[in-house]
Structure formats: structure tokens, C-alpha cells
Amino acid sequence: MLAVTQQEKILDAAYRCLAKDGYAQTSLRQIAAEAGVAVSQISYHYQNKEGLLLAVVARVAQNYHHYMQGYLKPTMTPEEKGEQFILLYQKVLREDPELFRVLYDLAGLALWSEPFRQRVRDVFAGIMDQITKEVFTEELLRRLDYDYTSATLASMFFGALFGIGVQALLEPENKAIPNSLGALTVVFR
Amino acid sequence: MLAVTQQEKILDAAYRCLAKDGYAQTSLRQIAAEAGVAVSQISYHYQNKEGLLLAVVARVAQNYHHYMQGYLKPTMTPEEKGEQFILLYQKVLREDPELFRVLYDLAGLALWSEPFRQRVRDVFAGIMDQITKEVFTEELLRRLDYDYTSATLASMFFGALFGIGVQALLEPENKAIPNSLGALTVVFR
DNA sequence: ATTGCTTTCGAACGGTCGTCCGATTGAAGG
DNA sequence: CCTTCAATCGGACGACCGTTCGAAAGCAAT
Incomplete structure (x- = not known):
């Protein structure tokens, strides 16, 4: 809530509205009311609804990566890093499930709108890339005698994180x- | 498209619209147009939009279980049944990804609406129950020396199926x- | 042929939506 | 002090939303 400019107030309000409803x-009227701002200010600062929502995607992605940065230490083994991923997702599901709901919602939006699809796909690709390189290293694959590629295992790993998250939200x-x-x-x- | 009654035509059209957009x-106007029917017929047969969408959920669930019924044979080992689950999801993702999109969409709806949450949760619970009993049997857990419960492993298994499905839709x-x-x-x- | 009931239709209603526009404010620069 | 330009506002616009309602049509059973 340290947001000073109207632009930031609107972005924060948009995230809060998405998380709530x-x-x-x-x-847009709900968002404007939540931000304490005239509706027309949204068009002024973000062009239109799509522009605002795309900005929310960018912010969520940025927050996620900053979050994850503090969890993975270079000294950890691949297994330890994998466990850190699991611990982080558990923590989010328990303490801040709204973050996951927004992620699900935005991913759903991406299934129907091309601009959103590109952005969300990039966010997911970034996460997958991190898992691929940090967890499923070539050394780990050799040691555990896996025939699958790092990318394949990472896709499975992240898919499970996401899918279990959905179940947790539904129940x-x-x-x-x-x-x-x-x-x-x-x-x- | 063998739908004869208006009620069935509307339900089919609703599914098609969901899969498309x-x-x-x-x-409701799009659905009515797709079904070749007056808008007011939806309220007449399904009370309101929510009632119609809930009927779509019921139909999707019914189709799924009927589908799955043909894949699992009592003579299969737990491992073979697990592989059948995997094969089925691969088949759906390749040949009929729209089915998965609708499932994702309805699950997203369930995150915000209590009536939908209950229904969708029941659908998911049915799938999970099947995986729990058919795949992760007590015998399998003993044989593979697992400390986790059948339900936990089933949750992880299904979560991965779902999560990978999302990735496939996004890319x-x-x-x-x-x-x-x-x-x-x-x-x- | 007439009655009664279900089904179907088209039009209308009140609301809300995203967007746009003219006017007002505010602060910086000449 | 005046000008300028970006920021902000409130109101209006047309479009579309889900729902409702009265009338017409279809169709058995009498």
C-alpha cells in the first residue's frame, strides 16, 4: 500500500479485485472504486482493460521470481532445490492461496485471448526453465538413471505443483x- | 447432434460455445443462436444461466466416466491401469483438447461460485477415487515401499495429469x- | 371442435459493461 | 501572472447482459 502514484494504486486495486472476485x-468500475479513482483514469493510464490486466500479469510474474530468488541458494543440491520448490508452493497454498487463484484465473484468461496466452506462456516458461536448470540437472538424471529429458521431468514436476494447487483451492x-x-x-x- | 428435444439442443450448444469462447x-444469446432457439427457452428449460452451466458440468462428468469405463479392464495390474490413465489423457490432449479447455474453464468457475465449487469438487473427487482404488492399491504401495497414503499419491498423480494438460493448452x-x-x-x- | 397444458417465441425491461469526451485541476516554466 | 500540458474527474454513449412476460403455437384428451 506504499503506492503513491495513481497508476500504482490502480494496479494494486486490480490485483485485489482479481483475488477477491x-x-x-x-x-473496471469495481477496480476504480477500490483504488479510489475515477473510472476514466484506467483508460488514461493503461489504455484499456486488457492493458491493465496484462500489467497485472507482469507484476505477478515479477513478484514470483523475486520470491523464488530468496528460496534457492547456489550451495543447495538439486534435490534440495526441488524440495524448496515444494515447500514454497505449500507455503503459498496455506498462507496466500489468493495468489494461486489469481494465477489460475490469468492462465484461464490465456486460453482464450492471444495476447494473454503469449504473456502467460512466457511466465510459465520462465518457471519451467528455472526448474529445468536448477533441479533436473544432467548430473541428477545420470545419478537417478532417468531416460527422460530435463525439460520433460520439469514439465511433469511443475504440472504436479500446479494441479495439486487447483485441488487445494477446490477443497x-x-x-x-x-x-x-x-x-x-x-x-x- | 442426435439431439431431438430443444432441451438437449440447448445443452449441446452450450458446450460448443464454452469450448469455442x-x-x-x-x-445466453450466443448459446440460443447456436442452438437455433429463442433466448427465453433457456430460462424455461434450465431456470437460469447457472442452471444451464451446472447441467453442462453434469454432462461432462458423465461423459468422462463413461469414457474411462472403456479404458480400465479388471484384469489389468495397477501399473497398467495407471498407464491407461496416462494414455487417455494424452489421447484427449491430442485429439480433443477442447474437452480439457472446458474442464479448466468450469474448474475456474468453481473457484468463485459456491454451487459450482461443490459440483466440480464432486467430479474431481470421483476421478481421484477411481485413481486411488484402481491404481494406488495397498498391494502396490507395499511392493514399491511407499510411505504415502493411496489418496496422497492419487492426488499427486491426478494433479500432474491436470497440470501438464494446462501446459499443453498454453503451448x-x-x-x-x-x-x-x-x-x-x-x-x- | 373445443378445452387445457406444455412448449416456443419475440419483445421488452432494468442494469451493467467498457469506452470516450469535455471540463476542471494542478503544477511547472516563461 | 500567464501559459502550457499532463493529470484527474464526472457524465454520457451505445452495446450487450440475464431475466421476465404476454401472446402464439403445438398437441393431447375430451
Whole structure:
């Protein structure tokens, strides 16, 4: 809430509205009201609704990478880094599930709109790239005697992170679901 | 397209519209036009938009289970059944990705609407139940020396199926992504 | 042929949507 | 002090939304 400029206030408000109601139920008027700003200011600063939402995608991606940066240390083994990924996703699902809901919502938007698809795909590609290089190294593949490529295993690993996240969101009363993330460590044995 | 009654024509048209444009971009007027029917017929047969969409969820779930029924044979080993799950999802992603898109869309709807959440959660629970009982049997867990419960492993397994599906939808030009599903067989070694 | 019930239709309603535009404000530079 | 230009506002626009309603049509059963 340190946002000083109107532009930043609008961006923050947009994220908060998305987290609360989802894209399909969020209007520019709600966002403007949440930001304490005239509706026309959105068009002024972000051109249109799509521009604003694309800016939200960029911010979410930036926050994610900054977040992840603090979790992975160069001294860790690939297995330890993989476990850090799991721990981070567990932490997010328990403490800040709204972040994951927004991610799901934006990914859903990307399935129908080409500009969003490109941006969201890039975000996912960035995450996958990190998993590919940091976790499923050539050395690890050799040691565990895997025939799959690093990219294939990373895709499976991230897919499981994402898919379990969805289940956790659909059943918030079942606090055990994030534990299933732990079962992902079976790929390291 | 064997739909004879208006009620069935509307349901089919609703599914087709969802598959083409997604929930957020589909209006009752589009559905009515697609079905060749007056808009008011939707309210007459399904009460309102929510009722219609819930009927679509029910139909998708029914189709899925009927589909899956033909894939699993009682004579198969747990591992073979797990591979059948993988093969089915690969087949869907390659031949009928729209089905998966609709599933994603409906699950997204479920994140924000309580009636949808309950229905979609039940659908997912049915799938999970099948995986739990058919694939991750007690015998398999003992044989592979797993400490996790059947439900936990099933959650991880299904999560990976779903998560990889999302990646495949976001990158339709990358035909290799469904192959990552094959890497899921690592849980059987 | 007439009755009663379900089905179907088209038009209309009140609301909300994203966008646009003219007017007002505010601060910086001459 | 005046000019200039970016920032901000409130209101209006046309389009589309989901829903409702009265009338017409279809169709058994009497």
C-alpha cells in the first residue's frame, strides 16, 4: 500500500479485485472504486482493460521470481532445490492461496485471448526453465538413471505443483491436500 | 447432434460455445443462436444461466466416466491401469483438447461460485477415487515401499495429469508436452 | 371442435459493461 | 501572472447482459 502514484494504486486495486472476485466478475468500475479513482483514469493510464490486466500479469510474474530468488541458494543440491520448490508452493497454498487463484484465473484468461496466452506462456516458461536448470540437472538424471529429458521431468514436476494447487483451492476445508506436494519427492529416489 | 428435444439442443450448444469462447465470453444469446432457439427457452428449460452451466458440468462428468469405463479392464495390474490413465489423457490432449479447455474453464468457475465449487469438487473427487482404488492399491504401495497414503499419491498423480494438460493448452504448438505425461510412470518404479 | 397444458417465441425491461469526451485541476516554466 | 500540458474527474454513449412476460403455437384428451 506504499503506492503513491495513481497508476500504482490502480494496479494494486486490480490485483485485489482479481483475488477477491476473479476476472469474469471484476469490472473496471469495481477496480476504480477500490483504488479510489475515477473510472476514466484506467483508460488514461493503461489504455484499456486488457492493458491493465496484462500489467497485472507482469507484476505477478515479477513478484514470483523475486520470491523464488530468496528460496534457492547456489550451495543447495538439486534435490534440495526441488524440495524448496515444494515447500514454497505449500507455503503459498496455506498462507496466500489468493495468489494461486489469481494465477489460475490469468492462465484461464490465456486460453482464450492471444495476447494473454503469449504473456502467460512466457511466465510459465520462465518457471519451467528455472526448474529445468536448477533441479533436473544432467548430473541428477545420470545419478537417478532417468531416460527422460530435463525439460520433460520439469514439465511433469511443475504440472504436479500446479494441479495439486487447483485441488487445494477446490477443497479449502481439506488441509491435507498441500501435503500431497510432498509426495512429489518420489522423483528423487 | 442426435439431439431431438430443444432441451438437449440447448445443452449441446452450450458446450460448443464454452469450448469455442470460454465461459467469460459466452452469453445466453450466443448459446440460443447456436442452438437455433429463442433466448427465453433457456430460462424455461434450465431456470437460469447457472442452471444451464451446472447441467453442462453434469454432462461432462458423465461423459468422462463413461469414457474411462472403456479404458480400465479388471484384469489389468495397477501399473497398467495407471498407464491407461496416462494414455487417455494424452489421447484427449491430442485429439480433443477442447474437452480439457472446458474442464479448466468450469474448474475456474468453481473457484468463485459456491454451487459450482461443490459440483466440480464432486467430479474431481470421483476421478481421484477411481485413481486411488484402481491404481494406488495397498498391494502396490507395499511392493514399491511407499510411505504415502493411496489418496496422497492419487492426488499427486491426478494433479500432474491436470497440470501438464494446462501446459499443453498454453503451448499448442509444442506437440511434445503430452509426452511429459509419460514421465509420470516414474512413480511405478 | 373445443378445452387445457406444455412448449416456443419475440419483445421488452432494468442494469451493467467498457469506452470516450469535455471540463476542471494542478503544477511547472516563461 | 500567464501559459502550457499532463493529470484527474464526472457524465454520457451505445452495446450487450440475464431475466421476465404476454401472446402464439403445438398437441393431447375430451
